[in-house]
Amino acid sequence: MMRLRYLPRLALNVDRLSEAVGKRIPGGADRLRVADVDEDEATLAVEALRALLARAEPGPDDVARVRVEGDMDERQASIVGQAVFGDADRVVVERPGATAPEDGLVVGVRVRVVRAASADLFKGRGSFAEAFLPDSVDEDPEIHEPAGVHELPVSTDRLDALTRADETALGAVPMGAHVPEVTWEAGCDARYRLLVGACADGHTHFPPRRVCPTCGSEAEPRPAPRHGRVHTLAVIAEGGGPTEFDFLQEAWGSYASLIVEPDGLAGTRIPGLGADAAPEDFGIGGRVEAVFRRIYATEGRWRYGTKFRPAPKA
Amino acid sequence: MLRPMSHRVALVGAGLGRFGVRAEPPRDLFAEAWHSCLASVDGDLGPQDVDEVFVGNLGVGGFQLGNLGPFVTEATGIHGVPAQRVENACASSGFALRDAYLAIRSGAVDVALVAGIEKMNDLSRAHQRYWLGVSGDTEWERTAGLTFPGVYAQMARRHMHEYGTTEEHLAHVAVKNHANGAKNPKAQFQKEITIAKVLGSATVADPLKLYDCCATTDGAACLLLASDDVAGRATDTPVWVAGSGAASDRVAAYERPSMTEIPATKQAARRAADEAGFGAADVDLLEVHDCFTIAEVLALEDLGLCDKGGGGRYAASGATALDGERPVNASGGLKAKGHPLGATGAAQAVEVFLQLRGQAETRQVDDAERALTHNVGGSGASCAVHLFSR
Numbered sequence: 262m263m264r265l266r267y268l269p270r271l272a273l274n275v276d277r278l279s280e281a282v283g284k285r286i287p288g289g290a291d292r293l294r295v296a297d298v299d300e301d302e303a304t305l306a307v308e309a310l311r312a313l314l315a316r317a318e319p320g321p322d323d324v325a326r327v328r329v330e331g332d333m334d335e336r337q338a339s340i341v342g343q344a345v346f347g348d349a350d351r352v353v354v355e356r357p358g359a360t361a362p363e364d365g366l367v368v369g370v371r372v373r374v375v376r377a378a379s380a381d382l383f384k385g386r387g388s389f390a391e392a393f394l395p396d397s398v399d400e401d402p403e404i405h406e407p408a409g410v411h412e413l414p415v416s417t418d419r420l421d422a423l424t425r426a427d428e429t430a431l432g433a434v435p436m437g438a439h440v441p442e443v444t445w446e447a448g449c450d451a452r453y454r455l456l457v458g459a460c461a462d463g464h465t466h467f468p469p470r471r472v473c474p475t476c477g478s479e480a481e482p483r484p485a486p487r488h489g490r491v492h493t494l495a496v497i498a499e500g501g502g503p504t505e506f507d508f509l510q511e512a513w514g515s516y517a518s519l520i521v522e523p524d525g526l527a528g529t530r531i532p533g534l535g536a537d538a539a540p541e542d543f544g545i546g547g548r549v550e551a552v553f554r555r556i557y558a559t560e561g562r563w564r565y566g567t568k569f570r571p572a573p574k575a
Numbered sequence: 576m577l578r579p580m581s582h583r584v585a586l587v588g589a590g591l592g593r594f595g596v597r598a599e600p601p602r603d604l605f606a607e608a609w610h611s612c613l614a615s616v617d618g619d620l621g622p623q624d625v626d627e628v629f630v631g632n633l634g635v636g637g638f639q640l641g642n643l644g645p646f647v648t649e650a651t652g653i654h655g656v657p658a659q660r661v662e663n664a665c666a667s668s669g670f671a672l673r674d675a676y677l678a679i680r681s682g683a684v685d686v687a688l689v690a691g692i693e694k695m696n697d698l699s700r701a702h703q704r705y706w707l708g709v710s711g712d713t714e715w716e717r718t719a720g721l722t723f724p725g726v727y728a729q730m731a732r733r734h735m736h737e738y739g740t741t742e743e744h745l746a747h748v749a750v751k752n753h754a755n756g757a758k759n760p761k762a763q764f765q766k767e768i769t770i771a772k773v774l775g776s777a778t779v780a781d782p783l784k785l786y787d788c789c790a791t792t793d794g795a796a797c798l799l800l801a802s803d804d805v806a807g808r809a810t811d812t813p814v815w816v817a818g819s820g821a822a823s824d825r826v827a828a829y830e831r832p833s834m835t836e837i838p839a840t841k842q843a844a845r846r847a848a849d850e851a852g853f854g855a856a857d858v859d860l861l862e863v864h865d866c867f868t869i870a871e872v873l874a875l876e877d878l879g880l881c882d883k884g885g886g887g888r889y890a891a892s893g894a895t896a897l898d899g900e901r902p903v904n905a906s907g908g909l910k911a912k913g914h915p916l917g918a919t920g921a922a923q924a925v926e927v928f929l930q931l932r933g934q935a936e937t938r939q940v941d942d943a944e945r946a947l948t949h950n951v952g953g954s955g956a957s958c959a960v961h962l963f964s965r
Contacts, residue, residue: 439713440713440714440717440718444714445714448714448715466830467715467830468714468715474825474830492733492829492834493729493730493732493733493736493834494729494732495721495724495725495726495728495729495732495780495781495783496728496778496780496781497720497721497724497725497728497780497781498777498778498779498780498781499777499779500700500704500779501722501724501725501728501778501779501780501783502720502721502722502724502725502780503704503705503708503717503720503721503722504701504704504705504708506720509720515778515781516720518719518720518721518725518729519719520729520829520834528832530829530830531829532715532716532719532721532827532829533719534719534720540781545732545733545736556718557718564718566718
């Protein structure tokens with residue numbers, strides 16, 4: 262997996278992305294524009310893009326058409342395309358003026374962050390997209406920090422410092438005490454899309470495995486419902502959790518760690534941090550919904566995944 | 576089920592060093608425990624008789640991850656025999672005991688040294704917490720902000736929800752174990768505490784507070800096991816290992832069918848009882864794995880000492896006190912005696928050795944003839960249960 266820190270700045274146009282999700286685009290391209298943002302938002306943007314596109318489930322014939330514009334060179338454009346599709350062979354670098362592609366799922370390398378319209382725009386497309394939704398519509402094409410993805414009341418500088426925190430607080434990281442990058446990447450699909458393993462007998466489990474732990478038959482991954490109920494939780498106070506999450510206590514004093522049972526999948530449980538609410542706002546039986554969030558920083562970058570926030574009353 | 580025994584297995588020596596925050600390096604801690612063990616041997620069995628060494632240990636903070644078996648054996652005068660580290664997180668020395676038991680009962684080995692050791696207080700607090708957080712599901716539980724206080728807190732919260740267990744029920748476990756620890760000169764904590772002190776202590780992972788959680792402890796424990804052929808050379812009053820049972824389960828607590836029980840405990844206990852011909856309900860004392868107060872409550876249920884869901888009320892009833900009908904953790908348990916991760920399983924057997932030979936001083940359980948030890952790895956990924964009889 263390419264280190265996104267080497268990319269130039271990106272922005273994410275959530276409105277345009279939403280139209281691309283789940284659709285092939287025969288006979289035309291839906292181009293997304295890149296503009297300058299800091300490298301951390303680049304990480305965010307590509308992670309978001311990957312997640313959205315994964316939900317679109319690109320087929321074997323889909324190609325990432327990376328349109329090079331402005332200050333991004335071909336190598337960088339190719340990196341973005343690979344980051345999105347994970348497959349260099351499926352990336353085609355185009356120059357401005359090239360003909361729009363005939364069909365296939367198209368991803369332009371230029372992506373811009375804008376304030377999106379209300380939640381209704383994303384209805385049915387999953388709450389992942391809502392992670393980028395602030396409350397108001399904003400026509401200004403300038404970049405805005407996507408609301409809610411890192412919801413901490415701390416400065417950007419402090420957040421940047423956290424990506425280097427494990428190098429200073431712990432010195433050399435002892436072997437085996439963290440999740441290596443390769444292992445983390447392998448789990449991203451399950452994390453972003455809330456994939457459970459499902460077997461033909463109807464058992465489900467999380468995270469998805471190739472063999473059903475209940476009956477031993479073959480299991481396939483599929484997305485779990487993004488709403489569910491809290492099965493149990495713990496509110497973690499000082500010293501009660503891993504060092505890499507101390508920053509949550511710095512910000513808020515304590516945080517909630519939930520075990521969630523997705524709707525309709527009784528007995529299958531998914532762990533995740535609580536989001537967008539005080540720990541005391543979560544309780545056993547409470548309804549929650551999955552949201553895309555930063556999880557923690559390690560080895561120089563942020564890792565993303567799913568947290569759960571209280572669901573609005575139906 | 577294991578094949579019928581070729582040999583019976585006897586515990587003929589046992590000892591441990593003082594548990595707590597120790598300045599000594601691991602070799603010295605080990606030597607201390609070894610000398611205590613040798614001193615407990617009545618006859619002339621000694622280091623020259625040991626055929627094989629099994630040492631339970633998580634990792635001594637990374638200091639000597641490799642070759643820990645030979646490393647500690649250097650402190651013993653035992654030379655040249657096979658020595659290995661056995662690891663199953665906090666159940667490491669329970670499984671080391673099992674390994675030695677299997678080796679002896681099969682006839683392959685006559686005398687084995689079983690030990691456990693852990694040293695972590697020489698690490699920074701951040702490093703300790705790092706090491707304490709690698710025995711759960713690192714990829715999924717840890718990244719949801721959990722180490723073991725959090726996982727056990729989730730189990731406790733669910734148990735409270737399903738069965739009405741209260742924080743006060745849990746506090747009774749801590750109070751009892753500290754009262755017992757006050758009678759144990761080797762315990763890390765030797766002062767009695769009150770319910771109010773437990774309930775008033777700082778939250779670590781709600782609903783678990785400081786006094787619901789065992790501390791970070793350094794320490795070592797050593798056991799000498801011998802086959803019935805040679806046990807007589809060591810002592811006329813061996814403690815027989817009547818049965819050994821062990822099991823494993825999902826590493827992540829949330830992946831188990833229920834978060835209010837530890838299935839590995841049930842399986843291990845059943846297997847040990849099948850071998851021994853008696854079980855948890857038949858013993859005079861139990862040393863169970865109370866890494867957190869809720870863990871003792873779950874153990875009471877999982878070992879069948881009370882109904883499912885009744886563990887909190889049973890723990891508060893006085894039945895498990897030193898003078899109760901079923902003394903649990905006469906040693907002070909992990910809570911008061913301390914929990915050097917790799918040493919706990921062996922230390923539980925040390926207590927049983929003393930109790931069944933009438934050598935437990937002011938914490939002696941009257942007429943102790945049979946005992947059980949219960950050693951859990953993590954939140955229930957592994958469990959070893961042993962049954963002992965005079």
